[in-house]
Amino acid sequence: MALAGAWNPAAVLVEDKASGQSLIQEIQHGTALLIIAVKIDTDKAARAQAVTPLIESGRVFLPEGAAWLPDYMDELASFPRAVHDDMVDSTTHRGSIHNGNTSRITMAVCRLSVPSSSGKYP
Numbered sequence: 001m002a003l004a005g006a007w008n009p010a011a012v013l014v015e016d017k018a019s020g021q022s023l024i025q026e027i028q029h030g031t032a033l034l035i036i037a038v039k040i041d042t043d044k045a046a047r048a049q050a051v052t053p054l055i056e057s058g059r060v061f062l063p064e065g066a067a068w069l070p071d072y073m074d075e076l077a078s079f080p081r082a083v084h085d086d087m088v089d090s091t092t093h094r095g096s097i098h099n100g101n102t103s104r105i106t107m108a109v110c111r112l113s114v115p116s117s118s119g120k121y122p
Helices: 002-007 019-030 044-056 069-078 086-096
Strands: 012-015 035-038
Touching: 012 019, 012 086, 019 035, 044 086, 069 086
Parallel strands: 012 035
Antiparallel strands: none
């Protein structure tokens, strides 16, 4: 909830699967945030493939100088062999609700976990 306070998102996307279902219910009852449950019906690689044309067409806006941008670009470029793929999930979820709208998508991506003192993610 601290991230929502800091970033003031229009909506929060949560996978409607496993632990995401209880998280959706908890957030909906504890906040006024718009929670969008994202249905997962294909594997991650297929979801990434589906949003690739949207990205390649230049309709995804990535804020220049964002602190998370180098990690984000590295993770997407390394997928599917990257150690982490949280940001790939965020990208595919946001792209999947785009629904053919021709406007640009603004991405603000974050991890829910932070690296330990060794620099590794839990």
